[in-house]
Amino acid sequence: MPSLLPFSIHGSWYKGNLHTHTTQSDGKLTPVESMQWHADHGYHFLGITDHNRLTNPFEFNENPPLLTIPSIEVSAKRGTVEYHVICIDVDRIPGQVGCDPQEAIDNTTSLDGIAFIAHPYWHDLSFDDLLSLRHHIGIEIFNTGCWLEIQKGHSLVHWDGILRRGQKVFGLAVDDSHFAYPDHGKGWIMVRSNHFNRMSIKQAIKNGWFYSTMGPEIFDVKLDGRTVTVECSPARSIFVVGDIYNCPKAAQAWDGKPITAAEIELHPRQKYFRI
Ligand SMILES: [Zn+2]
Ligand SMILES: [Zn+2]
Incomplete structure (x- = not known):
């Protein structure tokens, strides 16, 4: 990827x-x-x-x-x-x-x-x-x-x-x-x-x-088709935000254990994303 x-x-x-x-x-x-x-x-x-x-x-x-x-x-x-x-x-x-x-x-x-x-x-x-x-x-x-x-x-x-x-x-x-x-x-x-x-x-x-x-480091962002993967320093959430109202999709760590990676599918009509 x-x-x-x-x-x-x-x-x-x-x-x-x-x-x-x-x-x-x-x-x-x-x-x-x-x-x-x-x-x-x-x-x-x-x-x-x-x-x-x-x-x-x-x-x-x-x-x-x-x-x-x-x-x-x-x-x-x-x-x-x-x-x-x-x-x-x-x-x-x-x-x-x-x-x-x-x-x-x-x-x-x-x-x-x-x-x-x-x-x-x-x-x-x-x-x-x-x-x-x-x-x-x-x-x-x-x-x-x-x-x-x-x-x-x-x-x-x-x-x-x-x-x-x-x-x-x-x-x-x-x-x-x-x-x-x-x-x-x-x-x-x-x-x-x-x-x-x-x-x-x-x-x-x-x-x-x-x-x-404001602190987190991003190590890698990949795009394969409409799949985005992100690797980063420990974070509470990784959001992939775009232009469709039911974005963002996000990987969350509500249980308190920080996350360092996410794989997120873009919306079929999404034209851009930001992380
Ligand atoms: Zn100024
Ligand atoms: Zn100013």
């Missing part, structure tokens, strides 16, 4: 947080302290995304303790709807405060960067607000800061809503850490890559060769 990407790639897993703030905007840690905290906690790469300010890690440390990618969080607006656009690997500001979100996305992609939409739930974005955008790689589906601050950190419903309506974008877990309270180390992505450098990590993220997590 064939493994799906990125589990079929020969390479290694790299842990990264693509949304964090420093004293360059409203964070408590300096860029040097933030880089060190992430390096000390098993992260391989970091996007420092200060509000409307491009933080170049090399200005603060010529030899960062982990791969740190120049990035920014742009405050955009369309009519009365506010968007925060996370722009990864840019060497200039891709949009001024109040610009249209598509402008920030397009400028980021023309700089060969990666753009995704931050915290849809925190901004109360509708499906239409998200569906109107193009050329971004995804949306945040978990944001630690928004979760701890106002209980609007989970945006899985947004992801399913737009996937179901045909917009194929990736879901990213991030911290959006400001370090004023324990908003760090709770959501991240695991990227699969052959090589470890800025270009290869960025390309792997663009390709979707990553998964998002």
